[in-house]
Amino acid sequence: MLIQIPELLSPQALQQCQDLLAHAEWVDGRVTAGTQSAQVKNNWQLPEQSRECQALRPIIAQALNQNALFLSAALPKRIFPPLFNRYEGAHNTFGNHIDNAIRACPVTGQRIRTDLSATVFLSDPDSYEGGELVIEDTYGQHAVKLAAGDMLLYPSSSLHRVEAVTKGARIAAFFWLESLVRETERRRLLFDMDMAILELRSSQGDTAPAVSLTGCYHNLLRMWAEV
Ligand code: NI
Numbered sequence: 001m002l003i004q005i006p007e008l009l010s011p012q013a014l015q016q017c018q019d020l021l022a023h024a025e026w027v028d029g030r031v032t033a034g035t036q037s038a039q040v041k042n043n044w045q046l047p048e049q050s051r052e053c054q055a056l057r058p059i060i061a062q063a064l065n066q067n068a069l070f071l072s073a074a075l076p077k078r079i080f081p082p083l084f085n086r087y088e089g090a091h092n093t094f095g096n097h098i099d100n101a102i103r104a105c106p107v108t109g110q111r112i113r114t115d116l117s118a119t120v121f122l123s124d125p126d127s128y129e130g131g132e133l134v135i136e137d138t139y140g141q142h143a144v145k146l147a148a149g150d151m152l153l154y155p156s157s158s159l160h161r162v163e164a165v166t167k168g169a170r171i172a173a174f175f176w177l178e179s180l181v182r183e184t185e186r187r188r189l190l191f192d193m194d195m196a197i198l199e200l201r202s203s204q205g206d207t208a209p210a211v212s213l214t215g216c217y218h219n220l221l222r223m224w225a226e227v
Helices: 011-022 051-065 068-074 184-204 208-224
Strands: 003-005 076-079 083-087 093-097 102-104 111-113 116-121 133-137 140-144 151-155 159-162 165-167 170-179
Touching: 003 068, 011 051, 051 068, 051 076, 051 083, 051 170, 068 076, 068 151, 068 184, 111 170, 133 151, 184 208
Parallel strands: none
Antiparallel strands: 003 151, 076 170, 083 170, 093 159, 102 111, 116 151, 116 170, 133 140, 133 159
8 A cells, every 4th residue: 555645744844854955965875775676776875874864864753753644554663764865867766676674773773674665755846857666566556756745655565666867866765664563454454444533523523433433443453553
């Protein structure tokens, strides 16, 4: 399931990110790639120890923590600190790959199972050509290019690539997360249920059936969550 989170970043937060990124120094993106993806990865990445990366991470983290749609869709347990990449010039593409299943958090050393992958688009889509994130799932291929500040969540198990950027620069934040609910189908069911309950409550108020359904949601979550 692909989920778009519109306006993850407020205009102010986006501007702050773009200002920090404007003066950043980039390195070869293969620093965090596995041996297989290193063969198809050809982009730039922000060094994790850089001042800019350290300043950018809390901006993204705060936006994630405040976004109800993200929290409901992802049910995050552990979030990998975001990384930042840039596709431009001769370093402009990332071929088909599947993300590594396990990642060690660079800050805590704790291992994270990657259930969901996320891309936060940080460049205005009109400022570059190409650069679509193409994801293959059982329903076919999806090419995604979102407004600056928007985020896409997709299952880490899916084959994906970033098409060559032929003009301009595409800058994005990306990260992985381990969900409280490992199975995509269960997470999907909980998300759909949560959204339906939200709509029901706003249109009908907290009626007895709405309270009962909310209880069912929490009891399903209790049954499936690995805390
Ligand atoms: Ni990837």
